[in-house]
Amino acid sequence: MPLDLTALLTARAAQLNADLKGADAEVVLDTALRNAKVGDLAMVSSFGAESVVLLHLLSRVAPDTPVLFLETGMLFPETLAYQREVAETLGLTDVRVIRPDSLDLFLHDPEGDLHQRDADTCCALRKTKPLELALQAFDGWITGRKRHQTADRAEMALFEVDAGKLKINPLAHWTREDIAAHMDAHDLPRHPLVAQGFASVGCAPCTTKVAPGEDARAGRWRGRVKTECGIHFSAGRIYPGLHKGA
Template identity: 75%
Template sequence: MPLDAHALVAARAATLNADLVGSGPQAMLDRTLRDARLGDIALVSSFGAESVVLLHMVAQVDRATPILFLETGMLFAETLAYQRQVADDLGLTDIRVIRPDNTDLFLHDPEGDLHGRDPDTCCAIRKTKPLELALQEFDGWITGRKRHQTEDRADLVPFEVEVGKLRINPLADWTPADIAAHIDAHDLPRHPLVAQGFASLGCAPCTTKVAPGEDPRAGRWRGRQKTECGIHFAGGRVWPTAPRG
């Protein structure tokens, strides 16, 4: 992206952060989805443990907002059913199911066991690459990231720039208590696996239950140093090449 174009997006992010400080996530989404100057915006949603809050807020502004859902081929059956339920309950009309490239799966994960051998590459071909390709037609995207989730997110701001696009984090300063209160206040459906002890949900092979008092993300890639799948990191990645025979 030309420097002047990147500077324009950065200036818009700074203006939005200043204008909307303390305004709350619903006001941020109203501005984001109604301001034509910001271009085409999508919401990236996992339809996980806390996703219904942001989906509900977006539905209050525009039910036709594009929702990008990464169907990695390894999600819990409950997540797939929940995605359909929530979309129907909220009247969301533009759910775009994003899947990994079949050639990448054939070349790098023909047996479906890459997650155990090389989880970073597995996430790259099943999540990061498909999402980056899907986002090419958009000027920005909305995420459900929150400061309390990981150390990498501790300094999260509501509006930022990622690979030349606007990235919006309306729930940056929300806590688990805020999430629960919103779900209760609006009688929103909870992901069925939350009641079974899953506090943060990803692909089934890489997600476990958490014990009472344990960090909610402790069940993601348990036993590894890995804490992120990579979809929220800066661009410039090198994708895996075809294995040598």
Template identity: 75%
Template structure:
């Protein structure tokens, strides 16, 4: 994508972020849904049900992309079905890695033991980028309370050729819990077992009281992100014009 196009998208994101920086989540979500073809991306993890619930109240037919890496907890797969049915979400799109990639790079399913970055790239980053090619942007459930680089999370970001909206950026753990309680939303079953952030089974552990929510992800390594939310240009270009 030409440099001037990158600059335009960055400027658009900056203007939206200034407009929505202190807006409630519902207003941010509404603004996102009115900005072209936008999909929500959800892990159906520990806190995911809150944003999915907000979406269900305004646009239950909106596409929700769910990365089924082939290494998720059985509890996550069951929870995804339960939440979609409970909230009446009608367009859950299951995104899976390319079998050619897993065959070439991880034929025995043990790549996560030696190269977590490549494992995440073939099972999460590439499949999502390809799935997002038909959209102008996406909505995530990222929050500043997750810590690390997310502590400085903007409400709207320029993500390569697209816009990325984070309606719950300012929400605390207490805000999340209060919303779940107020609307009797189902909890991910692993939360009761001490899992505060839930990814692939081989690379996710429970956390101790007082630990960072993501301390159980890739424990014992310096890795904190799978790559989906890292800064940098996407491999996917702007969606072709309909003209």
């Protein structure tokens, strides 16, 4: 990314963070979607354990906003059904299902066991690369990340610059209690796996239940140092050996 563009986006993010400090999440979302300087945005949603809150706010502000859903081919059947239920319930009219490149799957994961041997490459193949290609049509993207989720997210701003695009985190300051209260207040549908002990829901082979008192993301890539799939890393988006097709 050219230095002048980096500086421009960084300054824009800083100004938006200053202007919207302490603002309600719905105001942040509405401002981002209607500010011409922010550009065209898509929301990226996993339709996971807490996703319905931000999707609900979007439905009240601009339900025709593109929502990118990464269908990795390894999601729980419950997640696929939940995605359809939530989209229909909230009236979201432009959910786009994003899938990994079929040639990449054939070349690098023909047996579907890459996650056991190299979880990072599996995530790059099934999540990071497909999302990066899908985001090429947009100037920025909206996420449901929150500061309380991991140590790496503790200082997360409402507006960030990530790989030449603005990234907006309207729920950055929300707590687990805030999420639960919003779901209750608006009687939003819950992901069915949450009641079974899955506090954070990703791909089926790499997600386990969490015990009482455990961190909500303890069940993601359990037993490994890995805590992120890679779609929120600003640098190093290189996919050695992966198919270069669109």
